[in-house]
Amino acid sequence: MDRNQITKWLEAPAKMANKYSLHAVYFCTGCGIIEVPPVITARWDAERFGVIPVATPRQANLFLITGYVSVKTLRAIIRTYEQMYEPKYTVGFGSCPINGGMYWDSYNTIKHLDKYIPIDGWIAGCMPRPEAIFIAVTHLWTLIDKDMANGYIRYRENYRFYRRNQEMALGKLEWPPLFAPGNESVTDERQAVGSQQ
Amino acid sequence: MSESLKQRIKSTFKDIWVVALDDNRMSITAQGASVPAILMFLKDAGFDHLALISAVDYIEDNEFELCYILTRYMQGQDSEGQDLHIILRTRISRENANFHTVIGIYPNAEPYERELHELFGIEFEGHPRLIPLFLERNYDIPPFRKDFDTRKYVSDVFDNIPFIAIEKE
Numbered sequence: 001m002d003r004n005q006i007t008k009w010l011e012a013p014a015k016m017a018n019k020y021s022l023h024a025v026y027f028c029t030g031c032g033i034i035e036v037p038p039v040i041t042a043r044w045d046a047e048r049f050g051v052i053p054v055a056t057p058r059q060a061n062l063f064l065i066t067g068y069v070s071v072k073t074l075r076a077i078i079r080t081y082e083q084m085y086e087p088k089y090t091v092g093f094g095s096c097p098i099n100g101g102m103y104w105d106s107y108n109t110i111k112h113l114d115k116y117i118p119i120d121g122w123i124a125g126c127m128p129r130p131e132a133i134f135i136a137v138t139h140l141w142t143l144i145d146k147d148m149a150n151g152y153i154r155y156r157e158n159y160r161f162y163r164r165n166q167e168m169a170l171g172k173l174e175w176p177p178l179f180a181p182g183n184e185s186v187t188d189e190r191q192a193v194g195s196q197q
Numbered sequence: 198m199s200e201s202l203k204q205r206i207k208s209t210f211k212d213i214w215v216v217a218l219d220d221n222r223m224s225i226t227a228q229g230a231s232v233p234a235i236l237m238f239l240k241d242a243g244f245d246h247l248a249l250i251s252a253v254d255y256i257e258d259n260e261f262e263l264c265y266i267l268t269r270y271m272q273g274q275d276s277e278g279q280d281l282h283i284i285l286r287t288r289i290s291r292e293n294a295n296f297h298t299v300i301g302i303y304p305n306a307e308p309y310e311r312e313l314h315e316l317f318g319i320e321f322e323g324h325p326r327l328i329p330l331f332l333e334r335n336y337d338i339p340p341f342r343k344d345f346d347t348r349k350y351v352s353d354v355f356d357n358i359p360f361i362a363i364e365k366e
Contacts, residue, residue, distance in 0.1 A: 071332075071333040071334060072331070072333050075333070104351070105347050105348045105351050106347065106351070107336070107340040107345070107347045107350050107351070108331075108332065108333075108334070108340070110355065111351070111355045111356070112355075112358075112360070114360070114361070115358050115359070115360055115361060118361075154361075158361050158362075161359075161361050161362070162361060165358050165359070165361070168357075168358050169355075169358060170333065171333075171334070
């Protein structure tokens with residue numbers, strides 16, 4: 001272990017543990033998933049960075065969205081994201097989740113994924129190299145250190161806007177809201193705790 | 198190689214246009230009414246695999262072209278037509294896009310016809326369940342038709358969804 005980080009471990013052990021064990025949900029969408037097998041196997045070996053793919057979203061805290069998102073996939077993405085436990089981090093991989101990419105005028109592809117779920121970081125490129133995933137992971141570590149990877153908090157705070165956008169894209173959703181309307185008290189408590197410290 | 202098959206098709210059906218595009222590709226253009234008979238003839242001749250049904254939108258002619266691509270699983274069993282791919286084309290009207298299903302001849306035509314019904318709006322008479330296959334949203338015009346304006350649709354639908362405004366404390 002890096003001795004420089006001992007103080008960080010003592011200050012916030014849970015945060016450091018989260019940071020160095022990013023478990024990625026095995027969710028394949030679009031063409032970018034073809035970059036993930038070399039990343040998690042011997043050539044690039046993502047486990048050096050603590051990133052391993054896990055079987056279910058309930059064990060995961062990193063969500064890589066690896067390519068274009070069709071309307072049908074968006075439904076699965078939202079359901080997967082809402083099943084993950086907090087803290088959870090999302091990374092859009094490739095140019096298609098950012099602004100549609102080469103599918104910018106497609107009739108059935110979501111253009112801006114951050115209208116529907118919060119995104120903590122983007123990897124630009126079509127396709128990004130596997131090294132870009134590691135650059136993103138190290139950037140995500142920095143963001144977690146600075147408490148800037150707060151997508152799940154934004155999701156909770158602005159859930160009614162996200163839900164409205166999801167319903168605009170998908171029509172009536174068949175699952176109940178994740179957070180009851182007017183639950184901003186949850187985040188208020190959290191901020192109060194933060195200010196006391 | 199496929200000369201005898203070509204002659205047999207030509208002598209059996211009228212109003213038909215058979216071209217050998219290549220050593221192992223043959224194109225048949227036929228009237229819509231004779232398509233099931235031709236498909237049954239070809240199935241009897243050993244072409245037991247319907248690889249694809251697709252459609253082309255010829256909006257200038259106000260017509261759809263349906264393409265049936267046939268091949269055979271067991272190739273090289275006999276001298277006639279080995280490694281041969283047959284494409285059977287027919288034109289149907291674009292306004293009243295109606296055709297008869299070929300599920301009775303090739304059962305695997307079912308998802309292909311559902312797909313064409315969804316993306317081109319072609320009705321297949323006799324199809325047991327023409328229900329949506331891929332699409333989640335409802336479209337006024339089926340989206341693979343040439344007069345479907347994708348950019349207008351994108352600006353009307355997806356660009357109208359607002360970004361999340363994060364209120365700064």
